[in-house]
Amino acid sequence: MIKFEVLKKHSHSSARLGVLTTPRGKINTPCFMPVGTQATVKALTPENLESIGAQIILGNTYHLYLRPGHELIQELGGLHSFMNWRHPILTDSGGYQVFSLNKLTKVTEEGVKFKSHIDGSSHFISPEKAIEIQKALGADIIMAFDEPTPYPSDLSTTKKSLQLTTRWAKRCKDTFQPGNQSLFGIVQGGMHSSLRKESAEQITALDFSGYAIGGLSVGEEKNLMNEMTELTTSLLPTNKPRYLMGVGTPENLLTCSSMGVDMFDCVMPTRNARNGYLFVNGGKINIKNSQYQNDPEPVDSNCCCYTCKNYSRAYLRHLIMAGEILAMYLLTLHNSTFYQTWMKRIRQAIEDDIPFSFSWKETAE
Numbered sequence: 624m625i626k627f628e629v630l631k632k633h634s635h636s637s638a639r640l641g642v643l644t645t646p647r648g649k650i651n652t653p654c655f656m657p658v659g660t661q662a663t664v665k666a667l668t669p670e671n672l673e674s675i676g677a678q679i680i681l682g683n684t685y686h687l688y689l690r691p692g693h694e695l696i697q698e699l700g701g702l703h704s705f706m707n708w709r710h711p712i713l714t715d716s717g718g719y720q721v722f723s724l725n726k727l728t729k730v731t732e733e734g735v736k737f738k739s740h741i742d743g744s745s746h747f748i749s750p751e752k753a754i755e756i757q758k759a760l761g762a763d764i765i766m767a768f769d770e771p772t773p774y775p776s777d778l779s780t781t782k783k784s785l786q787l788t789t790r791w792a793k794r795c796k797d798t799f800q801p802g803n804q805s806l807f808g809i810v811q812g813g814m815h816s817s818l819r820k821e822s823a824e825q826i827t828a829l830d831f832s833g834y835a836i837g838g839l840s841v842g843e844e845k846n847l848m849n850e851m852t853e854l855t856t857s858l859l860p861t862n863k864p865r866y867l868m869g870v871g872t873p874e875n876l877l878t879c880s881s882m883g884v885d886m887f888d889c890v891m892p893t894r895n896a897r898n899g900y901l902f903v904n905g906g907k908i909n910i911k912n913s914q915y916q917n918d919p920e921p922v923d924s925n926c927c928c929y930t931c932k933n934y935s936r937a938y939l940r941h942l943i944m945a946g947e948i949l950a951m952y953l954l955t956l957h958n959s960t961f962y963q964t965w966m967k968r969i970r971q972a973i974e975d976d977i978p979f980s981f982s983w984k985e986t987a988e
Contacts, residue, residue, distance in 0.1 A: 625764065625805040625832055627864045627885075633973045636881035637856070640973040643864055643885070645711045645763045646803050647703070650678045652864065652885040653973075655876060655966045656713060657959055658893065661686050662696075662706040665893050666955040669708045675928070675956070676963040679710060679763075681888045684756050685717030685724075689739050689746070693759040701761030713888075714762035715868070716753045716795075716809075718769045719837075730770065732790070750794040757804075764805050766835060767795040772813040774841040781813035782821075789825040796829050805832035807866060810855055813838055814847055823858035833864040836884070840870045848875075853882045873902060873965050873983040880969050881979060892958035897951055899943050902961040906984050910954070915940045928960035929953075 624646055631640040641652040657664045657672060660683040664672060672680065682702055687693060696705050702712055721737050722728060729736040734749030748756075753768035769788040772781050788811045799806045808831035812818035826834065836855045839848050852867060856879075859865050866886035867879055876887055892902065899911040903923040908915075910922070918936035930939070930953045942950035965983075972979050 624801060624803050625864075627833070627862065629861070631973060631976070633881070634976055635978045637883040638881045638969070638973050639883060639885070640970055641864070641885055645679075645805075647709065647711045647763055648678070650711060651970060653876070653880040653966060653969055654678055654886055655962050656681045656886065656888040657962075658683075658888055658890045659706070659708075659712075660890075661690070662702060664955075664959070665897070666951040667959060669706065671956060672708075672959070673710075675960045676967065677710075677959070680708060680712055682712055682714045682760065682762060683717065683720060684714050684753060684760070684766075685720035685748075687714075687760060688717065688748075688756050689741055693756045697759040697761070701759075703761060711764070712760075712762040713764040713866075713886075714757050714760055714766065716757070716766040716768040717748060718753075719771050719869070721748060722771055722773075730787075732787070734768075735770075750791040751798045754795050754798045754806075758800075762804065764807060764833070765799075767792045767806060767808050767831070769809045769811060769837060771841075772811055772838045774814065774838075774843050776813050778815055778818070781811075781815055781818050784813075785811045785818055785822045785825075789822065792826055792829055792831075796831070807831050807833040807835050807864075809835045809837040809868070810859070811838045812851075812855075814843055814851055816851075816854055819851060819855050820858060823855060827858070827860060831863075833866060834859045835866040835868050837868050839867070840875075840889075849878060849882075852879050852884065856883045872985050873962070874985060876962075876965060877969060877979055877981075877983065892962045893955050896954035896958040899954070901954060902958050902983075904981070904983070910936060910940050911943060912940075922957055923961075926957065926960065926964070928957050930957040930960075 626644040629639045629641045643650040659680045724740045725737040750768040757765035772784045808826040810822045812822040864885045867884045915936040921931040
């Protein structure tokens with residue numbers, strides 16, 4: 624039920640300008656999806672997200688399955704109605720959370736047994752169950768259930784994992800009934816070039832509506848992540864969207880867009896905001912630093928967000944040092960605006976067919 628069209632290719636890189644059409648609206652790509660793990664992008668309302676230009680958000684299958692439960696969300700009209708978001712939603716399969724939030728998991732051919740991080744209760748998710756949950760949630764784009772590969776991981780372990788991911792992907796495809804939803808497959812293979820190629824061949828052969836690059840930004844060095852991203856992207860079909868999962872910094876978004884990635888998600892803008900780190904052109908600042916105690920300037924004089932238009936660095940520092948809830952809202956709104964504006968700049972450069980002349984370095988003041 625989705626349609627992807629490449630509108631323009633960038634002559635200075637492998638970036639492409641595209642439009643992803645879903646039943647609930649069009650998405651201009653490359654795009655960044657704010658993360659709404661538990662049916663909310665932390666500290667922001669759906670109206671806030673609309674106002675800053677967010678086109679699609681991400682929900683998490685694992686968390687929504689455990690609380691409040693996918694059956695309840697389905698009874699109340701699906702995830703869109705439940706959280707009052709009228710635009711497209713993508714749900715990840717929950718595989719990453721199953722493994723990252725649980726010390727005791729048992730992986731079998733059938734699926735994964737695990738204990739809830741909330742109350743310790745026992746659960747089991749199979750590829751079929753992951754599709755069932757996401758169908759009930761009603762997201763526009765849903766993900767196949769996979770086994771993420773930890774880092775570091777040797778060749779033998781990684782190969783075994785990717786083969787299981789392929790078998791699970793086929794079961795997801797067999798279970799999936801299109802309707803108003805579209806299913807993406809996930810390419811694994813760790814940091815091994817040969818296995819990335821093997822996984823890409825197996826997953827693309829299953830003919831999904833789009834493809835995600837999984838298993839990156841899990842502790843590896845930046846250069847290695849870029850190498851694996853560029854390789855994997857080059858192996859994916861040019862006529863379908865490419866989604867790099869869980870990445871990342873503004874620098875990552877710029878670099879990986881230049882490799883031909885179309886979709887991104889990451890908790891970085893919201894999590895950094897809650898810890899006082901604010902994204903600005905050229906880097907990020909820690910608003911809790913004493914140098915901002917008497918600073919009357921906005922966070923970024925070039926930013927058009929509500930926070931920068933109305934409040935000083937001194938006030939924002941006061942709020943977060945005092946533990947005021949308003950700090951979470953104002954800081955998150957700024958960071959989220961920065962990310963959407965950053966993607967607009969990337970899309971505009973592709974549209975104008977000019978080099979990416981702007982940059983960002985991950986160094987706090």
